[in-house]
Amino acid sequence: MTLQAAIEAILAPLAAGRATVRTDGARASVILDVSGLAETTRDALAAEVEAATASVPGVESVRIGQTSQRTRRRLIAVASGKGGVGKSTVSANLAIALAARGRTVGMIDADIYGPSQPTLLGVVGTKPEARDKKLVPVPTAYGVPVLSVGQLVGPEKALAWRGPMATNALTQLVDGAWQADILVVDMPPGTGDVQLTMIQKHKPEGVVIVSTPQDLALIDARRAIDLFGQTGVPVIGIVENMAGYACPHCGEVSDPFGSGGAEAAAAALGVPFLGRIPLAIAIRTASDAGVPPAAGNGAEAAAFHDLAARIDAWLDRKG
Secondary structure, three states: OOHHHHHHHHHHHHHOOOEEEEEEOOEEEEEEEOOOOOHHHHHHHHHHHHHHHHOOOOOOEEEEEEEOOOOOOEEEEEEOOOOOOOHHHHHHHHHHHHHHOOOOEEEEEOOOOOOOHHHHOOOOOOOOOEEOOEEOOEOOOOOOOEEEHHHOOOOOOOOOOOHHHHHHHHHHHHOOOOOOOEEEEEOOOOOOHHHHHHHHHHOOOEEEEEEOOOHHHHHHHHHHHHHHHHOOOOEEEEEEOOOOEEOOOOOOEEOOOOOOHHHHHHHHHOOOEEEEOOOOHHHHHHHHOOOOHHHOOOOOHHHHHHHHHHHHHHHHHHO
16 A cells, blocks of 8 residues: 555545645645634644644655635524514524534624624624625624624614615625625514515525414414525424423423424424424523523533534535
8 A cells, every 4th residue: 555545544534535645755745625614623623634644654744734615605594483582592502503513603693673693692892893895793702703783883772774774784794704604694583675685685595493382473483484485495494492491499391382383383384393492591691691501511502502413414415
């Protein structure tokens, strides 16, 4: 076996097709395609590849290069038929959980009239800079930069905008100077101008529908599913939020908003059911404090990471 073949054999399970090997005598050069990987993931992979290559008998020196192809930016819309179902909280935690899986993720707060992401991601009071006529996303402590109308206006200022102003604001957010291959878009509730602009002009890769189990929320969720279905945007699935409340004193679980409604609706509509997020005071208090549960290791994080795993797998299947 040649030296190059020996290196390729040892790197095959590690680099998963991302490594191109060249040898010149005892010197090995490895080019890694790091497209779509977060910076920390890239560096960790490069270090592992360098160590593995150096361990091959006959290798005296190793050079590692990294390259990435221009990737298609993929928008994942998180939508609901009505407000008050916890869509923004699900959006923020989904973005963080996807980033934890090695994706490069940005957050667009497209909920023009009720922007919550600056609070949820702990960046209230920050403002994006403009560079080459594009907004530069504001970094967060969780590795997910964000752009939101809430960063451009005062927190108590009413946004009395007509449709064209709102849709123009959305375009500025989407066309920002993003360095991410996945953009999670926290959509406004309903099926109005902003939703139509997002679908027609920016064409999301897919949409996640958030609903509570109660019948009223599910009626509106079906309308949102119908809108995206009519316009050819794949519905990734439905998330049932505020599903079950565990009493902190006795541990008994009750269902203030009902139980299983979203899962039943998903089955009836022929779309995947992505899981349940519990009604937990810890999620509410952490969100209000700008410390999303998905960023920690508590019990509340598990449901969001399970959701991210399902969407991550969907993205891989779609290619």
